[in-house]
Amino acid sequence: MGLAAAAGTILEQHPFVTRLLQHVDLDPADLRSLEAIIDGELSIRRRGELIVDGDEFRKLCFVRDGYAVRYKLLRNGKRQILNVILPGDIVGVPGSFYERAIYSVSAITDIAMSACALDAYVQLCYRRPQFGLALSWIAIQEAATYAEHIIDVGRRTPIERLSHFLLELHARLRVVGRVEAKSFTLPFSQEVMADVLGMSVPHLNRMMQRLRSEKLIAGSERRVEFIDVGAMQALAHYQPYELVPIPPPARV
């Protein structure tokens, strides 16, 4: 776990800031306040554990680059991945808000994050309420993503689930500039995707082949190219959602 000294321009080009600015206007003073509470950069190696279920963890880590998964292991050895974590996401939601972390987070690739103490962020919220609102917005978006995930595993068929996952992943990666218009590189193995979607690896593999044979996607390996986005969205019951911006403070 490397902890580098905080340089001057931590937040330059930071995908978390990119995401924040989609919800709320922040002036340079706001950004400096945010930067002031960052207490370091964290680097974790591929396969490293960022958070282990049961830990006391009271930090927020803003992912600069790399991929991770938030998951829970059941006693029978099964793993459910709750969410894939992409650049711009926060590690520590929801774990840091509980007495002990309720889920584990593990790095899929090498990953770099900017970290701050939860308490410091909360103090920032008292001074600059827009950060509290931003956190609410992000948490609500997180909840909506989870909700869609419930529908995936609860009522969508395996092929619909997989389609939905691919479309949503593409949309989320687009926000932080990690995709091309109709294609992208999958950062995740089939084992990971199977654990996201609550299915077995062989079955996931078969569904992947079926998407290819039905000419909905192309590309081999970790490459996904959407051939017919419309058909794919219809199959997946996919619907792009748009968060409202955070209303600015009323003039007094």
Place this chain on the structure above:
Amino acid sequence: MGLAAAAGTILEQHPFVTRLLQHVDLDPADLRSLEAIIDGELSIRRRGELIVDGDEFRKLCFVRDGYAVRYKLLRNGKRQILNVILPGDIVGVPGSFYERAIYSVSAITDIAMSACALDAYVQLCYRRPQFGLALSWIAIQEAATYAEHIIDVGRRTPIERLSHFLLELHARLRVVGRVEAKSFTLPFSQEVMADVLGMSVPHLNRMMQRLRSEKLIAGSERRVEFIDVGAMQALAHYQPYELVPIPPPARV
């Protein structure tokens, strides 16, 4: 949709306030500010729709009494219930934060709520940042509930799912004083529970019988009495979680 005039003591004994006070200290002035933005009481009849998928809805409704479900209908007619809504919960999370509601909400019993405009709540957050933090905390708790639900439908077996649902429901109802120590009255039909848990009604029914025959619960109809809470929790992989309180503002 009845809209009664706001009386003086809207928030007296309001289960939403009960929940807020578990996270954060609010003084009487805070509560008056909250009360000031409530623009009315809403009553909906059993089976009424509170929100329809696709609506523009920009309110937060704090449930005073009654039960509802947040759900999505797929084109094939299947319904996935994302969450059951209990007294003290907010209707409008996450729907009001999107341009158009992304889920529907429908009343299971008659339901009474206090409503305010989302924008008014946001303005309150600028004036009193603890309300922004409270919203974050509630949204994060919502996300964690959804996460547990993902594990239910993704990796827990049907009987584990059902056990988990019953235990969690009991815990949530306890916070707002709607249960006895080891028993409670189910507000939901088996059809509703099946749609929560992503299973068919007949199968849910069989699992319910199995819980009874294995002496884990007793009670018929809508009555649930836990006989062996420990065994039930073990079966369900259930774990009670505790949110940290919102840190108070630092002394200056």
Place this chain on the structure above:
DNA sequence: CGATAAATTGACATCACTCAACACCGGTGG
């Protein structure tokens, strides 16, 4: 180039869904 991880394929068993029919209950109107 060997070792390890990932993707793919096949055979098979079974869990849980579908589609029924039926029982029960409370309310409602004749």
Place this chain on the structure above:
DNA sequence: CCACCGGTGTTGAGTGATGTCAATTTATCG
């Protein structure tokens, strides 16, 4: 008072989708 009715809970039979468990090929990484 009783017949009807919608909503709810219960039961049964049949079947197909999907998991399990392997073996095998292919990629990736030292």
